[in-house]
Amino acid sequence: MADSGFDPIIGALNTSLNLRLANQNVISGNIANADTPGYKAKKVEFESALRDALGIGDQLPVARTNPKHINHGSSDAVEPAIFEDPNGVESLDGNTVDRAAEMSRMAENQILYDAATEMLKKKLGMLKYAITEGGGNH
């Protein structure tokens, strides 16, 4: 939705929310498996996925020689890369989950998710303000 016709920031926030949700899912999985022998902690590659979604990644954009071409790089289907944390320290049972780190990452993720929803609310509020010609009773 990077080209939703509205403010591009709205698309960016949308992508950010999706990535934060993916991150939350991965962190939940790590916490649930904190006692599973041999389980390896997983991480979401957040920044580069967001960068790619916004079309400012290091990969070259697909050329559009005709306006009817599909706009590649739209953030509708952002699939963040999920990888095993290479810095994880194995405990005796081969598990690499660091509970404290997971909890702090989850708290951070949640706060930033909330921040993105707040910004999205403000952006939509401004849009609404413009639509109702500055008036409206909302």
Add this chain to the structure above:
Amino acid sequence: MDFFSSMRVSASGLDAQNKRMNTISSNIANSETTRGVGGGPYRRKDPVLAAQTDRESFGEILQNAIDENIQGVQVVEIAEDERAPKMVYNPHHPDANGEGYVAMPNVNPVEEMANMISAQRSYEANVTAMGAAKQMAQKALEIGR
């Protein structure tokens, strides 16, 4: 990938820790049991946890073929501890052998207590994770309000 998959994963964690807590309770309750099921003293039980991909419906199985990375947890087996029973000298015990020794369960209460604390903390961590997902979902519902 949605809020509910995060919650299901946390729920699987709660379930696994709950089962772990149950086996710990059973071990502590039976720490003096000389007549276990199947004869002999009670043997310490230990749940075996394994990662499991979150699967509810066909659509999710399809989705999970794409991302196998969000994994819940499940108890696949309750294993018996293979350590030898403790031999305690008590010739008046009805289960004493010819030399007056009684085979007592291989349960170490200190170990069980430590495991209990670990299970409790893991349970709390899963509750917190589920709460976080819930709060995020509620925040998302506020967009545009």
